[in-house]
Amino acid sequence: MNSFQMAWRSVIRKPVKSILLFFVVLIISLFFLSGMASRNASIATQNKTKQAVGAGFLMEANEENKRDRADEILAKKTAGEEGNFDGVNVEKIKTEYGTSWSVSYDNSFQTLLIGDMEKIAAVSGISEYNLTTAVTAVNPVDFSRIEDDDVDQSSDLLCVSLIGNKDMALDANVLSGNVTIKDGRMITEEDVDVCVISEELAEKNNLSVGNRIQFNDRRDVENSTVFAAEIVGIYTVQQKMTPVMAGDTFRSENIIFTDLGFPEKAEGSTSGALYEKAYFKVADVNQYDEIKKEIQEVDIGWERYDLIDNNGNIDKMSKNFNDLERVSEILVIVVAGASLIILFLVFIFWMKGRVQEIGILLALGTPKIKIFGQILLEAFLIATAAIFLSFMAAPATSKITASYLVQQQVQQADEQSVLEEGKVAKSAEDSEETVTGVSVVVTPELMLYDWFGVTLLVVISVGAAGILIARKNPKDIFSEIS
Amino acid sequence: MVLEVKNVNYAYKSQKGKEILKNVSMQFEEKKFYTIVGASGAGKTTFLSLLAGLDMPVKGTILYDGEDIQEKGLNYHRKHHVSLVFQNYNLIDYLTTEENVRLGGAKKPQALLEKVSIPYEDWKRNVLQLSGGQQQRVAIARALASNAKVLLADEPTGNLDENTAGEIVELLKRTAHELGKCVIVVTHSKYLAAQADEVIMIKDGYCHIGERQTTT
Numbered sequence: 001m002n003s004f005q006m007a008w009r010s011v012i013r014k015p016v017k018s019i020l021l022f023f024v025v026l027i028i029s030l031f032f033l034s035g036m037a038s039r040n041a042s043i044a045t046q047n048k049t050k051q052a053v054g055a056g057f058l059m060e061a062n063e064e065n066k067r068d069r070a071d072e073i074l075a076k077k078t079a080g081e082e083g084n085f086d087g088v089n090v091e092k093i094k095t096e097y098g099t100s101w102s103v104s105y106d107n108s109f110q111t112l113l114i115g116d117m118e119k120i121a122a123v124s125g126i127s128e129y130n131l132t133t134a135v136t137a138v139n140p141v142d143f144s145r146i147e148d149d150d151v152d153q154s155s156d157l158l159c160v161s162l163i164g165n166k167d168m169a170l171d172a173n174v175l176s177g178n179v180t181i182k183d184g185r186m187i188t189e190e191d192v193d194v195c196v197i198s199e200e201l202a203e204k205n206n207l208s209v210g211n212r213i214q215f216n217d218r219r220d221v222e223n224s225t226v227f228a229a230e231i232v233g234i235y236t237v238q239q240k241m242t243p244v245m246a247g248d249t250f251r252s253e254n255i256i257f258t259d260l261g262f263p264e265k266a267e268g269s270t271s272g273a274l275y276e277k278a279y280f281k282v283a284d285v286n287q288y289d290e291i292k293k294e295i296q297e298v299d300i301g302w303e304r305y306d307l308i309d310n311n312g313n314i315d316k317m318s319k320n321f322n323d324l325e326r327v328s329e330i331l332v333i334v335v336a337g338a339s340l341i342i343l344f345l346v347f348i349f350w351m352k353g354r355v356q357e358i359g360i361l362l363a364l365g366t367p368k369i370k371i372f373g374q375i376l377l378e379a380f381l382i383a384t385a386a387i388f389l390s391f392m393a394a395p396a397t398s399k400i401t402a403s404y405l406v407q408q409q410v411q412q413a414d415e416q417s418v419l420e421e422g423k424v425a426k427s428a429e430d431s432e433e434t435v436t437g438v439s440v441v442v443t444p445e446l447m448l449y450d451w452f453g454v455t456l457l458v459v460i461s462v463g464a465a466g467i468l469i470a471r472k473n474p475k476d477i478f479s480e481i482s
Numbered sequence: 483m484v485l486e487v488k489n490v491n492y493a494y495k496s497q498k499g500k501e502i503l504k505n506v507s508m509q510f511e512e513k514k515f516y517t518i519v520g521a522s523g524a525g526k527t528t529f530l531s532l533l534a535g536l537d538m539p540v541k542g543t544i545l546y547d548g549e550d551i552q553e554k555g556l557n558y559h560r561k562h563h564v565s566l567v568f569q570n571y572n573l574i575d576y577l578t579t580e581e582n583v584r585l586g587g588a589k590k591p592q593a594l595l596e597k598v599s600i601p602y603e604d605w606k607r608n609v610l611q612l613s614g615g616q617q618q619r620v621a622i623a624r625a626l627a628s629n630a631k632v633l634l635a636d637e638p639t640g641n642l643d644e645n646t647a648g649e650i651v652e653l654l655k656r657t658a659h660e661l662g663k664c665v666i667v668v669t670h671s672k673y674l675a676a677q678a679d680e681v682i683m684i685k686d687g688y689c690h691i692g693e694r695q696t697t698t
Contacts, residue, residue: 001581001584001585009577009581010576013576013577013608014575014576356572357574357575359572360572360573360574361574362536362560363534363536363560363566364560364561364566364585364586364628365557365558365559365560365562366557366561367557473536473537474531474536474537474560475528475531475536475537478531478536478568
C-alpha cells in the first residue's frame with residue numbers, strides 16, 4: 001500500500017482525529033480570511049473615502065513676517081512722527097505719566113494678497129478655492145444679539161461678528177461638518193450683501209430667510225453708514241464655535257456669515273478687506289504631494305505666508321481606517337501565532353496517539369521520512385477539505401468580522417470626539433465623517449493566500465511535531481508501547 | 483547460516499553503562515526454530531531487537547548472509563531480511579485483515595490468510611474485530627508476507643490461551659520447517675521452548691545454547 005492509500009484510510013476510518021483537525025483548520029482558515037478580507041476592505045474603502053472627503057491647503061499670513069515688515073517700516077520713519085506708514089499706524093498717546101506710542105496694522109498691511117491667491121488657485125490640480133475674512137466686529141443696527149444675562153457687558157464691544165467667504169461651502173466650519181444649513185442656502189461667489197445667521201439669532205429676532213438686517217461701524221454707531229444684508233440662510237451648529245476673543249461679540253450664536261465683500265463695508269474700513277485665510281481644494285487626493293510641490297514653486301512672496309496642509313479630514317478618516325487595518329493585521333498575526341501553537345499541539349496529540357502505528361511501520365522497515373509523509377498527507381487532505389469549506393463560509397464570516405471591527409472603531413472614534421468637543425473654530429477642522437461600514441469581498445487572491453498560509457502552518461506544525469518521530473529509535477517506541 | 487551475532491555487547495544508556503549483553507556470539511540457520519529464554523530483565527527482548535535491527539549493539543556486529551546489517555542500513559534490514567511478530571500483535575488499527583497482511587509486502591494476501599486459517603468472512607473486517615488468536619495469526623501472515631528469511635517473534639503466545647497458543651506454536655514450527663525460514667522466538671513459556679530445535683538461555687549477560695527441553 002502506498003502512502004496515499006494509507007493516509008486516505010486513516011483519514012476516513014479514524015474520524016475523531018480527522019474531525020478535530022478539520023474544525024481546527026476550518027476555524028483558523030476562517031479567521032485568516034476574515035482578517036485579510038477586513039484589511040483589504042479597509043484599504044479599498046479608505047481610498048474611496050479619501051476622494052469623497054477631499055483635502056486641500058490652507059494659506060495664512062506669516063506673523064513673524066508681519067513683525068519684520070513693520071520693524072523695517074518703522075526704522076525708516078522719522079522719530080516722533082505719527083501717521084500711517086505703508087499700513088503701519090503709529091499713534092502718540094499722551095497720558096498723565098507721559099507719552100507712549102501705539103503701533104497697529106491696518107487691513108492692507110495684514111491681508112492675504114488676492115493676486116497671490118489667484119496665482120495659487122491657477123495651479124493645475126486645484127479644483128476650487130475660498131477666501132475668508134478675519135472675524136469682523138460690527139454694530140447690529142436693527143436686531144438684537146445673543147447675550148449672557150449674567151455677564152456684565154460694559155467691557156464688551158456690544159457687536160456681532162462677521163465672517164466673509166468667497167464660497168461659504170469651503171469655510172473651515174462648514175468643511176468640518178460643524179456648521180450646516182438649517183434653512184435656506186449657503187453664500188456663493190456671486191452673492192452681494194447677503195448673510196447667513198444662526199438659528200438662535202433668527203429665533204430671538206424673529207428673522208427668517210428673505211429678511212434683511214442692518215450693520216454699521218461699531219466705532220461710530222450714530223453717524224456711520226448703515227449697510228443691509230439679506231438673510232439667505234439660517235445655520236445650525238453641532239458644537240458651539242470657539243470665540244476668537246472674550247465677550248459676547250464673538251460668541252458662537254453671534255457669528256454671521258456674509259459674502260466676501262460685506263465685512264469691509266460694514267466695519268467702514270478705509271484700508272480694504274482683511275483676508276485672513278485662503279483654502280485651496282485638491283481635485284485628486286492621491287496627487288496631494290505633487291500639487292503641493294507645484295504650489296510651492298509659484299512665484300509669490302512666500303515669506304508673507306504660511307502654507308498649511310489641510311488634510312485633517314484624511315487624517316481622521318485615515319486614522320479610522322488605519323486603525324481598522326492595524327486591527328485586521330493584528331488579527332491575522334495573532335491567528336497565525338495561535339494557529340501554529342494549536343496545530344502543533346494537535347499534531348503532538350496525533351503523534352502520541354499513533355506511536356504504536358509509527359512503531360509498527362518502523363518495524364516493517366518503513367523509512368521515517370515516508371511515515372512523516374503519510375501524516376503530512378493526511379493533514380493535507382483534511383486541511384484542504386476544511387479550507388474549501390471555509391471558502392464557502394468566508395463571505396459571511398468576513399462581513400461579520402469586518403462589521404464588528406468597524407463598530408469598535410466607530411465607538412472609539414465617538415469616544416475620541418467627546419474628548420475633543422468644543423475645539424471647533426476658525427481653522428481647518430476634522431471631518432465629522434467616520435467609517436460606518438465597509439464592503440468585504442473574499443477574492444480568489446485572498447483564497448490563494450489563505451490556502452498557502454494555512455498549508456504552510458500545517459506543514460510547519462507537522463514538521464515540528466514530527467521531530468518526535470525523528471528523535472526516537474524503534475526500540476524506544478516499542479518500549480513506550482509496552 | 484543466515485544470521486550471525488559476533489562479540490556483541492549492549493548496555494542501556496539509562497543504566498550508566500551496565501552491560502546487559504556481554505560478548506555474545508551466536509549463529510542462526512534457516513529451517514530451524516529457535517527459542518530464547520531467560521529471567522525477566524535478562525535481555526531477551528533486547529537481544530531480539532538487535533537481531534531485528536531495531537537497535538544497535540554498543541560493540542560487535544550482526545551479520546546477515548555474512549554482511550554487516552549496518553552496511554545497507556537497519557531500515558533495509560528490517561524491510562528485507564527479517565519480519566517481526568509481537569506479543570500484542572501490533573496490527574494497524576484502521577486497516578482490514580487483508581490490508582494488514584498487504585502491508586507486509588504481499589500482493590495477494592489471500593493465500594497467506596488461508597495458510598494461517600483466517601476465515602474468508604474476516605478478511606475484509608477491521609482487524610481489531612478479530613479475536614486475539616486470529617490477530618496473532620494475521621500478524622504472522624504479515625510476517626510471512628515478506629520474503630525475509632528470518633522471522634523474529636517476541637512472546638507471540640503471551641496473550642493467548644493454551645489452545646490458541648498451541649496453534650500459534652505449530653504455525654511457527656511449520657514456518658521454520660516447511661517454509662524454510664529461520665524462526666527465533668523470545669518466550670517465557672516452557673511449552674514453547676520445548677518445541678524449539680535449539681534453546682538459547684540468556685543469563686548474566688551471556689548466552690548459552692541449551693539442550694532441547696521436554697515439557698512436564
